[in-house]
Amino acid sequence: MLHIEIDGKPLEVEHGSTIIDAADKVGIAIPRFCYHKKLSVAANCRMCLVQVEKFNKPLPACATPVADGMKIFTRSKAAVEAQKSVMEFLLINHPLDCPICDQGGECDLQDIAVAYGASGSRYAEEKRVVLNKNIGPLISTDMTRCIQCTRCVRFLKEVGGMQELGLVGRGEHAEITAYVDKSVNSELSGNIIDLCPVGALTNKPFRYSARSWELTRRPSIAPHDGLGSHIEVHVKDNKVMRVLPREKESINECWLSDRDRYSYVGLNSPDRLKVPMIKHNGTWVETDWKTALEFAAGQIKDITNQHGADSLGVLASPNSTMEEGYLIKQLANGLGCGNVDYRLRQTDFRLDGKRVGIPWMGCNIQEIEELDRILIIGSNLRNEHPLLAQRFRKAVANGAELSVVSPLDNDPLMKVAHKVIVRPNDMVNVLGQILKAMSGLQRLSLCLPPSLNALLETITVRPNTQAMAESLAGLAGPDGLVDLVAPKVGLFIGNMALSDPRFTEMYSMMEAIGGICGAKGGILPAAANSTGMHFMGVMPNATGMHARAMLEVPRKAYLLLNVEPELDCQHAALAKAAMAQAECVVALTAYKSEALENADVLLPIAPFTETSGTFMSMEGRVQSFSAVTKPLAECRPAWKVLRVLANTLGLDGFDFDSSEAVKNAIFKGEKPSTVVWRNLNNNLKELVEIEVNIKSDGLQRIGEVPQYESDPIVRRSVPLQKTKYNIRPMARMRAEQMAQLDLVEGDIVLATQDKGSAVLQVKLDNHVAMGCIRIAASHEQTIGLGDLMGDITIEKTSKELYKPYETTMLKVVA
């Protein structure tokens, strides 16, 4: 520890701290613009100049390491003079257009100018003007306001993984710009708005819609991916105006993914269902809650009475809260129906009954940074978990070796040490190779079940999987210096694998690999409450049907919670057909859409901003939130709707008067974390049957769910839909594949899967494994198709059949 003095206050600080670190810790405010605790030090704004004893020049507090005995003065005459002079320089070319600037009221420049600026300017010359840049639909620019602090540049390079902005030009001509004619495409781009200390980068969808001081700030939890980011929802006149991150170091740090930041636009979509609706003779009729609920209950009761309780199928979205999950499970139980499931995009359920506990990501989010060796299986990480990817990026920057086994070779914007890009069907074999290679390594103790051992004999290890195995075992690679003793290894399995018909086998292989090398890890679930829904047991009972079976063997009636069947289910064509044939479909939904055309009753429920509830994140963290606005029109929180529906059905045990009461029922008065920790466990009771050598050379579809199509709210966020990141459904394949199929880019093909087809344009995408066609799912254009990760055939067809896609949602808004 070093002993220093700041403004006469004696302090003990750690070696290597800078002056600004030391001052921040004890709450001594030093003004700054370019410095940010999460970014590299640039020391370019010079606002944090302070006086240090024995130095004749003022020193930047952000870049000056403390030394023992240092005496620092942040408020001395010399220091303040330096700070004021920098402030003066910063303001001479700044337009001072605060009255029309969105940053007004939450502007660092404005705030610091109040403290350090003069009331008038000595600058009487012409001011610099900088042209604005169009960097995409999310961020608006007013570059004349820029003070060249380069926080945005450093963020995109260091956190985002790709430098999409830069400072070009010299001196006064220096300006921040993107690559010529390019937008900023990072899935984390919105963070540069928060980082910008002036009004140069502001929120485009929010632009000119409110002043910051008119907004009420309410805490909430991000409802999309399983990270559970803390957010702050800004509300005006009962309307969500924007979403910002709430700092939570152990989860989202101070960042937010663009999906979590901009999805709120979907909350104010014209698609919102405002009143209950019943279909009468094929036309929708608005009605009141009582009528709707009685109608729904009556239908369900009639059908279950007539055909038995298992004629009902209950599908719940994993984006629903734990309370909603609990109630819908109770409701199904009350009716004696075991057909309940939240795993809408899963097709392989062979693990049911074989798990020891609740599957989760297997470690804490923060622990990822400390890993030495990482294997990610079947995940397009940046698409599935945009912000979590950043933790992996940090680990890799810290020296971790990342290995990837996937059918897609998308750039994760971090160094990949080893990768195997193969057809989903061959992934089990690749994992088997890793397992076999590992079992041959001396440093690992091997105790595989005999059945697995026999299986491995049929596998041939290839050099790249051998290298991967050695990496995971901690051996030094060709450029490594030393072997690691007891490396921290993490194995993670992602959404593409979760949707795969051989998920179970991949998972079992991963378990075995993890067992040998002592790895942490588990699944990276897709949705905000996937882990919570599993915990709640929103799954079929011993005799019940899982999500896929409920569609394959169609039910007479369906109860849907927050589900748009064709877009949210694994097999769009099956889902559509199942809904169409059902006698009654009761949908609890926030939106009225074509995807629910086959429903019979629509009950308007409140999205996360209008209800209270609890999500359990992928690391098992139980996080409750309250409503930030009143429900729109006749919308009601889903927990209330379920409760009243159960009452109407005449079921007992639904006398909850708040979501907290439901939560208490879930945890039975115990501390949630205690209950959760007792139950989280990725281990399997027994291994499933594994087949490693599949002889099939048919084409396989890679039907990943695009980031901005993942759930009903995101699908309705116009700015997100407009981003380049949003992958439009096309038949994407690598060049060799195209040649093999005798196709060229732009050709129109008919893609056929069991029970359905779609007409699509061919697109070159060399990130796709040979033998695969990548066709995005959860999209109006591909709802005719089948399994996300299933067999597919492709044939050339006439151009007349192709209809260029236009979303109905965009039409409505236009």
Add this chain to the structure above:
Amino acid sequence: MVTGAKTSVNTTAKKPVMTDLKGQTLLTLRSLNEENPASLETYIKLGGYAQLKRIVTEKVKATDIITQIKTSNLRGRGGAGFPTGLKWSFMPRYYDGTKYLVCNTDEGEPGTFKDRDIIRYNPHQLIEGMAIAAYTLGARVGYNYIHGEIWQDYDIFEAALHEAKAAGYLGENLFGSNFSFDLYAVHGYGAYICGEETALIESIEGKKGQPRFKPPFPASYGVFGKPTNVNNTESYTSIPWILQHGGQAFADLGVPNSGGTKLFSISGHVEKPGNYEVKMGMPFADLLALAGGIWKGRQLKAVIPGGPSTAVMTAEMVQNATMDYDGLSKAGSSLGAGSMIVMDDTTCMVKTLKRLSYFFYEESCGQCTPCREGTGWVYRVISRIVDGKGKMEDLDLLTDVSNNISGRTICALGDAAATPVLSFIKHFRPEFEYYITHGKSMVDGR
């Protein structure tokens, strides 16, 4: 390292038209009198590469070499005058990895053109100097960063590199030892800021030339983050001579605290502008006489002794000064890079300052606030004065703004930009006041 769009280039420098070398002490330009000054043949004839061969084959200890350099009183010729021997001793002796050597031939300040003549007329002495430095400091790879706009001289240096490599003075296992050294030329593209050593390093790395915050200094974090020694061209070129004749002999050429000779680039209102290599400590009057004195029989008005980043001196201040670090410092300015700009009595100091401040306004890299914003402010105010719209309080404003730039930036460009403003106003204030009052120059009436 660089490809230019050139079809045919003459890479052989002809003997310069240089009539009178009297009064000069040619050391870094010692091949100047030869027929093909830049050729390897010429350099060998003059005893070139003998020192490199000696130290490598005799395995002379690095510490002995550094001692010689320290004794020589060689100080950095790029402008800062930092003792070279001391700088060399900062390089980490034991380092597991590649160390680098960088030569700064990015002289870009107005009036500075000395290093250009070294690579044009005596490139091999620079190469030998760098190779010796590499041997001493354990550097495996070197770069000579040559500033933009001098393509032909760049080609001459590249040709010399090829010659030296072919002859076994560069490359692997020199003279059968296990000492290897690769040297490359890197072309700058004319940004003054790239003469700042850390901006130069960024530029070598292929990035935008912007100074780094120091510490860490290049000796611990230089090219590609590796320990790097950066010296000026003239400094490296002095090394072979020092090793040949001993550090003391070099020190004795000059005056206390300033060893050896110095190349002065003399420009402006003199009869014979050009480079003059003279012993350190030569009286100003003698140096001016070498350059033929003030042209057209006019009177001396002012001198910028070391390039625009050094303070301007009035005739009175400079007339008794000696041309060395202490001498000029005592007289109220500094030696800088030895880029002497001489101004006669027809020079308008207001307009001169406008031109100088325009240079710094254009060349500020834009990274830190005071320099980026301040240089433009200063230039605009001076322009306004020259346009006849000046106000008397502008002079105090200029002084104040310059003081606010100085000492508050990452690199020394801010200080350099402030110096001419402060010194011009200090020494020629009446001329500025006249201009403001009358809206025209006191000197030329326009």
